[in-house]
Amino acid sequence: MTFDQLISLCKPIDVSGPEPNTIGALTQDSRQVEEGSVFIAIKGFQVDGHTFIDDAIDNGASVIICEESFYTDKDVCVLEVTDTRSLVGPLAQAFEGNPADKMKVIGITGTNGKTTVATLTYQALQKLGAKPSLLGTVAKRIGEKEVESQLTTSDPIELAADMAKMVEAGSTHLVMEVSSHALDQKRVDGIDFDVAAFTNLSHDHLDYHNNLKSYAASKKILFDNLDSQATAVINGDDKQANFIAMDCPANIIDFSFKKALAAECQVLSNTINGLVLRIGKTIIESPLVGTFNAYNLSEAFLICRALGYKDKEIADTLESLPGAAGRLERIEGSGQHGNPIVLVDYAHTPDALENVASTLADIKGENQELHIVFGCGGNRDKTKRPKMAKIAEEYADRITVTSDNPRDEEPDAIIDDTMEGFKDTEPVERLTDRRKAIEKAIYDGNPNTMILIAGKGHETYQEIAGERHDFDDRQIAREALGHRNGNSKNEVS
Secondary structure (H helix, E strand, C coil), X not given: CCHHHHHHHHCCCEEECCCCCCCCCEECCHHHCCCCCEEXXXXXXXXXXXXXXXXXXXXXXXXXXXXXXXXXXXXXXXXXXXXXXXXXXXHHHXXXXXXXXXXXXXXXXXXXXXXXXXXXXXXHHHHCCCCEEEECCCEEEECCEEEECXXXXXXXHHHHHHHHHHHHCCCCEEEEECXXXXXXXXXXXXXXXXXXXXXXXXCCCHHHHCCHHHHHXXXXXXXXXXXXXXXXXXXXXXXXXXXHHCCCCCEEEEEECCCCCCEEEEEEEEECCEEEEEECCEEEEECCCCHHHHHHHHHHHHHHHHCCCCHHHHXXXXXXXXXXCCCCEECCCCCCCCCCXXXXXXXXXXXXXXXXXXXXXXXXXXXXXXXXXXCCCCCCCCCHHHHHHHHHHHHCCEEEECCCCCECCCHHHHHHHHHCCCCCCCCEEECCCXXXXXXXXXXXXXXXXXXXXXXXXXXXXXXXXXXXXXXXXXXXXXXXXXXXXXXXXXXXX
């Protein structure tokens, strides 16, 4: 990166100070500044990067990019721009050699299903002979390397650096989840998406977006910014589908299980052993369960088709894919040796819980009992807590309300909020200790019990009072099933 190139990209409204001798790495964290770094000050939602400009200069920054120039230091070049947040994405891509332009980039957004659609697409592309990478809620997969993911969508500088590593590793495609926060905060500015997919939109993140209209508008940004050569795959059965598609310049492929759209879909069979569905004239069999997964499979199928793959080869590939970890994942040993059937799912919103609970209620046997174990997260939208209770009550025969990730809230206070949503508390037990709640549900179950452990899915921690503690619903369920098999069943109080 030369100084002239930097000026051309930034289009500053004012330049002061000397031209730097060297242009170092770009950063928005003053603690990461090294000699010659370019520091860009972002006005965050909690912290304003402009307050750390002095620290960046002390640490050796040679260029400061900011919205308010209030420095006359003769040793530092200051570029004043209109909006640093809009600039950081394109600038980050340029500093890394524009890696997004060297791969096919697929972006998936929506309240529920992002992780499953992204994972299915990633797995399908692998089997179809591509070399994809993956960025999402569960993990980053850069070539063959897997790294734990902290955010659904990283900050622009980290994102560009990851993309550069993907290109270096030989990746031909990048499949990435795109959160509403990332779109609103312009974290994916500077990336030209080849395919964008919309799963659905329901009650979530209203602590950030305030209302559904604002939430939907953030999702729509992804589609408004596509070019005419891109493809938008849209769930036409969602209430926000028309709004998302409005004024989208890309080629739109909408699909539906309820009406005639570009791709007509139908569920032919839905049992605990899997799905059979039709997309157009193509039949797909999958081990995934539930109508919501029929939507996820359809979306992955249409994404792969938009990338140029043939219908039959996509269908053949999807038949063997396991999908995402912790998404209606059946725990080994469940449903065998007198054990209840135990499933773990990430459902932590009202819509997601209803999708999963209604599916299991539909497919359980006449004599089977559905037991839902769930909690609600702390420091999140409190209005969804009683809504989730109402949904659990509608579909479950038994319910245990427990802790999820209480974060900085009192766990029992969260449960109190949740309990307000029940009309009848007779079949409801509250047990704050999540481990004990899972164990007790499994110990109390029998071969005619189907247990859904909802809320955390793939997560391997529980966040309490600002600290993350090792905690994996799946591992705890496996251990409890093992105790049953070993005839070491214990009472849990």
